[in-house]
Amino acid sequence: MAFWFSRSRLANHLIRKMCSSQNLIRSSGISSSSLLNLWNPSLIHGIGRNPRAVLENLKTHSADCRFASTKAREERDTRFDNDENQVLDFPGGRVMFTYQLKFISESPEKRADCFRVLDDNGQPIAGDYIELVNKEVAVKMYSNMVTLQIMDTIFYEAQRQGRISFYLTSIGEEAINIASAAALTIDDLIFPQYREPGVLLWRGFSLQEFANQCFSNKADYGKGRQMPIHYGSNKLNYFTISSPIATQIPQAVGAAYSLKMDQKNACAVTYFGDGGTSEGDFHAALNFAAVMEAPVIFFCRNNGWAISTPTSEQFRSDGLVVRGPAYGIRSIRVDGNDALAVYCAVRAAREMAINEQRPILVEALTYRAGHHSTSDDSTKYRPVDEIEHWKTMRDPVSRFRKWVEGNGWWSEVDESELRSDVRKKILDAIQAAEKADKPPLADLFTDVYSDIPSNLREQERSVRETVQKHPQDYPPDVPV
Numbered sequence: 179m180a181f182w183f184s185r186s187r188l189a190n191h192l193i194r195k196m197c198s199s200q201n202l203i204r205s206s207g208i209s210s211s212s213l214l215n216l217w218n219p220s221l222i223h224g225i226g227r228n229p230r231a232v233l234e235n236l237k238t239h240s241a242d243c244r245f246a247s248t249k250a251r252e253e254r255d256t257r258f259d260n261d262e263n264q265v266l267d268f269p270g271g272r273v274m275f276t277y278q279l280k281f282i283s284e285s286p287e288k289r290a291d292c293f294r295v296l297d298d299n300g301q302p303i304a305g306d307y308i309e310l311v312n313k314e315v316a317v318k319m320y321s322n323m324v325t326l327q328i329m330d331t332i333f334y335e336a337q338r339q340g341r342i343s344f345y346l347t348s349i350g351e352e353a354i355n356i357a358s359a360a361a362l363t364i365d366d367l368i369f370p371q372y373r374e375p376g377v378l379l380w381r382g383f384s385l386q387e388f389a390n391q392c393f394s395n396k397a398d399y400g401k402g403r404q405m406p407i408h409y410g411s412n413k414l415n416y417f418t419i420s421s422p423i424a425t426q427i428p429q430a431v432g433a434a435y436s437l438k439m440d441q442k443n444a445c446a447v448t449y450f451g452d453g454g455t456s457e458g459d460f461h462a463a464l465n466f467a468a469v470m471e472a473p474v475i476f477f478c479r480n481n482g483w484a485i486s487t488p489t490s491e492q493f494r495s496d497g498l499v500v501r502g503p504a505y506g507i508r509s510i511r512v513d514g515n516d517a518l519a520v521y522c523a524v525r526a527a528r529e530m531a532i533n534e535q536r537p538i539l540v541e542a543l544t545y546r547a548g549h550h551s552t553s554d555d556s557t558k559y560r561p562v563d564e565i566e567h568w569k570t571m572r573d574p575v576s577r578f579r580k581w582v583e584g585n586g587w588w589s590e591v592d593e594s595e596l597r598s599d600v601r602k603k604i605l606d607a608i609q610a611a612e613k614a615d616k617p618p619l620a621d622l623f624t625d626v627y628s629d630i631p632s633n634l635r636e637q638e639r640s641v642r643e644t645v646q647k648h649p650q651d652y653p654p655d656v657p658v
């Protein structure tokens with residue numbers, strides 16, 4: 179760094195020496211800051227017509243006297259051409275000097291725009307993008323959004339009935355879930371937070387597979403060792419959800435970098451909430467991805483809340499989209515309740531991430547229309563009419579339906595058939611999952627070490643003893 183500063187100091191010194199006729203400068207009516215503009219070679223025109231030209235002449239003349247030897251002159255030409263005294267050639271590019279003591283404002287005059295294709299009534303307002311989604315994709319997207327909604331409603335009730343221990347809905351974020359998934363390919367690696375089961379649904383995870391996980395039965399891929407909704411699927415390139423917030427973000431960058439090294443035609447996509455961006459992992463991940471040029475899409479669901487913490491207590495920036503450029507990441511803000519806008523943005527993001535081998539940040543503005551989870555009652559910390567407004571006026575599912583119906587691709591009959599079919603399938607899946615055997619206790623201790631260490635053997639022996647002593651405190655259907 180010292181090198182650049184010393185270079186610019188040297189330039190400053192030389193300019194002052196060359197332009198020693200201060201009176202001339204003053205009488206020309208040119209301020210000292212505009213004098214410095216004279217060091218732009220593109221201004222060497224029209225000598226004799228204006229004071230600038232006079233000064234230009236002075237500069238050229240003085241410079242010629244100063245550098246008697248050709249070698250020195252060449253050196254001067256390369257060093258001080260192009261506004262050397264106004265520009266700092268610094269790693270990453272050229273930086274303009276300013277002589278105004280001016281701080282960069284903490285907030286821009288205008289907030290970042292939000293891309294949308296459909297208005298609140300499902301009417302297209304950005305026609306150019308409509309044709310990207312054909313009938314087949316649109317109907318599948320809408321059907322998946324409805325399926326996710328019904329799945330959420332029934333599983334939520336199952337938790338309230340005490341049949342599963344925990345649940346968390348995606349209500350209000352169906353467009354984000356389904357439309358982003360639709361814009362990706364199965365080879366793209368998904369690193370979810372937890373409010374994105376629709377991505378898995380789109381990829382073909384069956385209702386039975388969802389139920390098996392929530393009921394922690396033998397068919398659950400996690401062998402009942404995770405809380406409900408911590409889904410994962412090797413087959414569908416969906417990394418298993420982990421409870422600690424934001425851990426998935428740097429993992430996605432690492433995976434994206436491996437895709438880059440293997441020259442794969444795929445990217446990694448990580449989802450996270452507004453709350454997740456307060457974790458150090460978020461910042462480290464963005465910086466790492468930018469520097470390593472990793473093909474990763476950072477998808478932030480800015481839904482206004484991190485459990486009971488509003489975004490105003492989370493950050494003071496204009497949401498998250500403005501953070502991207504700070505790390506050197508191309509970014510877009512999108513209406514998260516407009517399925518077409520989400521689809522178009524993610525599709526474009528994917529193309530850029532893969533073709534240009536770079537990270538992209540997408541911030542989707544939305545609202546967590548449900549409670550955080552079954553462990554929460556959001557009416558305790560936010561107005562009920564706010565929740566109602568988003569649930570009714572800004573519902574992403576009915577908005578998308580209006581567009582699909584308007585195209586003649588969907589009818590009332592289709593709607594009722596879909597709803598009763600999905601409802602029945604989910605109820606059947608829940609019944610089957612509930613009846614299925616639980617994984618044996620021994621599974622608690624496997625799959626981490628190839629040879630189980632002695633401390634774990636000891637824990638296993640101790641838990642068996644405790645279950646035998648106090649059977650009433652343990653589920654009777656877990657084989658010991």
Ligand SMILES: Cc1ncc(C[n+]2csc(CCOP(=O)(O)OP(=O)(O)O)c2C)c(N)n1
Nearest residue numbers: 373421422423451452453454481483484485
């Ligand atoms: C490291 C860590 N800190 C705190 C928690 C507790 N916690 C679980 S969810 C959550 C809120 C996350 O909010 P956000 O990222 O906005 O996602 P949203 O629930 O809104 O979809 C918190 C604080 C956690 N799981 N992990």
Ligand SMILES: [Mg+2]
Nearest residue numbers: 451452483484
């Ligand atoms: Mg949130």
